[in-house]
Amino acid sequence: MVVSLSSCTKDLDITPQDDQDLLGEDFFTKETAYKELLAGVYANLSLTGVDGEGSSNIEGLDAGTSQFGRVLLYLQTLSADQMIWSYENDPGTREIQRNIWNADDPIIYGMFGRTHVTIAFANNFLRETTEEKLAARNVSEATKTEIVKFRAEARLLRAMSYYYMMDLFGQANFTTENDAINAQPLAYNRQQLFDFVEAELTAIEADLSEPMNVEHGRASKGVAWMILAKMYLNAEVYIGQPKYTEALDNCKKIIAGGYILADNYLHNFMADNNTNSAVNEIIFPIISDGQITKNYGPTTIMINGSVGSTEDNGVALGVGADGWGGALRLRKQFVQLFDASIYNNDTRNTIISEGRDIEITDISNQDQGYLLEKYSNATSTGGFGVDQTLVDTDFPLFRLADVYLMYAEAHLRGGTGANPADLTSYINALRTRANNPQNNLTISDIDLDFIIDERARELHWEAHRRQDLIRFGRFTGGSYNWAWKGNGTNGIALPAHLNLYPIPAASLASNPSLTQNVGY
Structure with missing residues (x-):
């Protein structure tokens, strides 16, 4: 991982360490080099640099505002109705959670930059694994066969990066391995990105491993189907065309792929979610542990941040009694989704309310607002995990429960091919797993209002909420407000252009092909 994190210095302003910049022909004298190089593409999802969790290998980007999972969580969850971050002197957080961001926000720049690094690393891997280069290096036939799969995985990680750029920004610097390293990138719009991701994931499907048949943390066909399912579910937002039948088709592929729900909901969010029953549910994780892939990523942030200002609940969470002293709290509107008595013993309800006010009138007051104990280092x-700060808990980027809910939503939105009996079975399975007594729902009980609320109850703090609210027409405008939306204590309407983030000013300056999104 270390080797390839410093490899692609000509594509972006990545700062190499001379004693670690080992990529030359000597590197490829061992055939294990190709798997090591691929590991670096994956590593960019977890790590920020080659010199520990506080380092950054991108010029101008801090480790705290450029770890992929962390900035994804900020842009998809902190910007919406579930989470509040107490320490608004942390760069960019105030603007994101109050919906007053601009093109100079470091978190937005961090997401734009870090995601393009994954693209650059994937391109670099593909350039180093052409048939010509493998032949010139006398690579064995056995390794060549492996490299076919490796190349498909690199292309998947690149496609996933373009998918997130399409969702968050509606644009991206577009390059592939066929572009000269120093060439000025094209700027692809949403339609172009959609078409590329769709074609790319379709093209590589046959070369990817079967679901449930890969090393932990590596991508299989299930990940390709998941990205396609989510992209098709949101196609009306992205390209103005409904593709709910296509979303259903990919959900059905995933469900048939052998994934099953974890025995316990909370197993998905624990320090051993790479070995406990969650391994059967998590389709793709962002790796985190306290020894090797140490990082200040989303699970480290959420577990330390879930320790209250006075509760000293960090011991049970595996990060020490004080943690970060009330860094994270819940907005009222999310809490109210668990108000009904049927949620009292629902295992998805990990809210701590005793002695606390549901209202947050002062964001800097860590004593206001309820707490959440969904994630833990236990x-x-x-x-417990090996480290009391940098946790062992992988972030479940994609998991089967989301697929069940997407299946139901795609059917309700007009997709064809769903079996209503399967639909209710999937929803009731989530309720049964959560110990919710209302687990015998019929098709008449399940409508789109139910789906958006159930997605929040099942998938909160998993970096989906902004995308969900946009798809339901509730993120911008004033039909649904939440605490501190638009910088108002009780929430105010947001202008429609905030459905996309701005292109960072620094990125516009470096590529004149990019254009600023409307409204910024």
């Missing part, structure tokens, strides 16, 4: 067997 294991399902009673132990």
